Amino acid sequence: MIALLLPNWIGGHTAYLAHGTQAAHIADLWWLMFWVCSAVFVAVMVALGVAITRPPRESGAPGAIPPERRARMSRVVAGAVGVTVLILFVLLFASVSTGRAIESLRTSKAITIRLTGHQWWWEVEYKDPVPARTVQTANEIHIPAGQPVRIELASADVIHSFWVPSLHGKRDLIPGHESAIWIQADRPGVYRGACAEFCGHQHAHMGLLVIADPPAQYAAWYAGQLQTPPPPANALLQHGRQVVESAPCAVCHNIQGTQASGRLGPDLTHLASRRTIAAATLPNTPGNLGGWIVDPQTIKPGNQMPANSLTSEDLEAVLAYLESLK
Amino acid sequence: MSIMRRARGLVFVSCAVAGLALAGCPREARKFHSLPADNVRPEPVRLVSLQPGEPRSKQAAGGPYEGNAWAINQGERLYEQYNCVGCHFHGGGGIGPPLMDEQWIYGGSGQNIHDTIVQGRPNGMPSYGGHVPDDQIWMITAYVRTLSGQVPKPERPTRSDELFPHPSEQAMPAKGEKTQKASHPG
Numbered sequence: 001m002i003a004l005l006l007p008n009w010i011g012g013h014t015a016y017l018a019h020g021t022q023a024a025h026i027a028d029l030w031w032l033m034f035w036v037c038s039a040v041f042v043a044v045m046v047a048l049g050v051a052i053t054r055p056p057r058e059s060g061a062p063g064a065i066p067p068e069r070r071a072r073m074s075r076v077v078a079g080a081v082g083v084t085v086l087i088l089f090v091l092l093f094a095s096v097s098t099g100r101a102i103e104s105l106r107t108s109k110a111i112t113i114r115l116t117g118h119q120w121w122w123e124v125e126y127k128d129p130v131p132a133r134t135v136q137t138a139n140e141i142h143i144p145a146g147q148p149v150r151i152e153l154a155s156a157d158v159i160h161s162f163w164v165p166s167l168h169g170k171r172d173l174i175p176g177h178e179s180a181i182w183i184q185a186d187r188p189g190v191y192r193g194a195c196a197e198f199c200g201h202q203h204a205h206m207g208l209l210v211i212a213d214p215p216a217q218y219a220a221w222y223a224g225q226l227q228t229p230p231p232p233a234n235a236l237l238q239h240g241r242q243v244v245e246s247a248p249c250a251v252c253h254n255i256q257g258t259q260a261s262g263r264l265g266p267d268l269t270h271l272a273s274r275r276t277i278a279a280a281t282l283p284n285t286p287g288n289l290g291g292w293i294v295d296p297q298t299i300k301p302g303n304q305m306p307a308n309s310l311t312s313e314d315l316e317a318v319l320a321y322l323e324s325l326k
Numbered sequence: 327m328s329i330m331r332r333a334r335g336l337v338f339v340s341c342a343v344a345g346l347a348l349a350g351c352p353r354e355a356r357k358f359h360s361l362p363a364d365n366v367r368p369e370p371v372r373l374v375s376l377q378p379g380e381p382r383s384k385q386a387a388g389g390p391y392e393g394n395a396w397a398i399n400q401g402e403r404l405y406e407q408y409n410c411v412g413c414h415f416h417g418g419g420g421i422g423p424p425l426m427d428e429q430w431i432y433g434g435s436g437q438n439i440h441d442t443i444v445q446g447r448p449n450g451m452p453s454y455g456g457h458v459p460d461d462q463i464w465m466i467t468a469y470v471r472t473l474s475g476q477v478p479k480p481e482r483p484t485r486s487d488e489l490f491p492h493p494s495e496q497a498m499p500a501k502g503e504k505t506q507k508a509s510h511p512g
Contacts, residue, residue: 264407306459
């Protein structure tokens, strides 16, 4: 039991602590199966122990079982088979009803988020009929607490799998195949998710955060994401922006309102508002960001960000600029 | 008379000044002896194969990633992602020259292709030096050399689907389109 509950204390990445309706259904099913199977296991072990410790039968011809004893054995076996069938039907019913309950969560007017898996990060796009109101971000999904949210899943390269254990089960992201999943967080909080399908070298470092905000706070966050970052306020930030635009950064990354308009890497328009960098691998601090820019291959070997040799003045300016992108 | 004398004096003074000024001009240095060490040059990057006399030894054809299958695959990815396909297509050429034939306007060695990407070329090839890390340029170079079959087959990535004259056999038909067999033999 302690071993089962251990993940509760290490990072909150656990299916036992359900914070969404669907995860609660899944957890209920899990505990039902756990206790039923535990009871069956104990019963089988007890029967085995009894059979082993029982004194041997009186000698007689091998295979000669008295008729009344044979009848009792038949009744026991038939009873055990009956109980097994009953248990299996109970589990079948529980499984089907859990599946139905999970799938019933959907509304007509929900926020739609398009999540695209890349090796090894998550591209996030908030869809909106008005193009100017779409929002691009990465590795962090904000959702309003208590509302169902539709997440469309796609992959840019290989099969990934979206899994936020506290909110829902897994759903694969398959190249060339569109799928969708509905999630709901019942209360505000930060829920860690991860890629749950082996997708290459840095599969283990492909995390994401789902941040459930109270609806008003979510609306404020969304309004902030729609803003183009203000122009650099001082010479240092100006220099940082100029370096970002001319260095290799701009070829892969997009920063709204600048010449950096690459689409290969995560969108950096509001980088400083995110909690982590490198797909929930490191906290978003200036030190980590600097180390990541200069030598990403030590932190996540094999990832697609190349090392950048910047002079210390340039790096300082770039960090100051990126930290200003709230 | 006094005017003549004064003029003569003026000429004398100006000549003297000019002479003094000229004396300050050093003679341009001429180097008659070139030491043997001055003539040792690293093998140049040749853009053409035409050479006077007997051709010198060919320079190493590839680059640092020649024969490295992983780097070649990375190069293929970058070739798509950095939009080389936008002009050169998948090697067949379109806006830019084809890369899958044996003609190279600016040389087909690894160093040539690398330099072409770094420096850019007239009539439309942009200069990517400094915008794309040099390491990645060498990966793209390694891939570009596979397009024209200059690399042994085991190292090459499979030919991309875009180059096939008909959809690959395992490709799913587009929605609403009936499956039909390729009409040409083979």
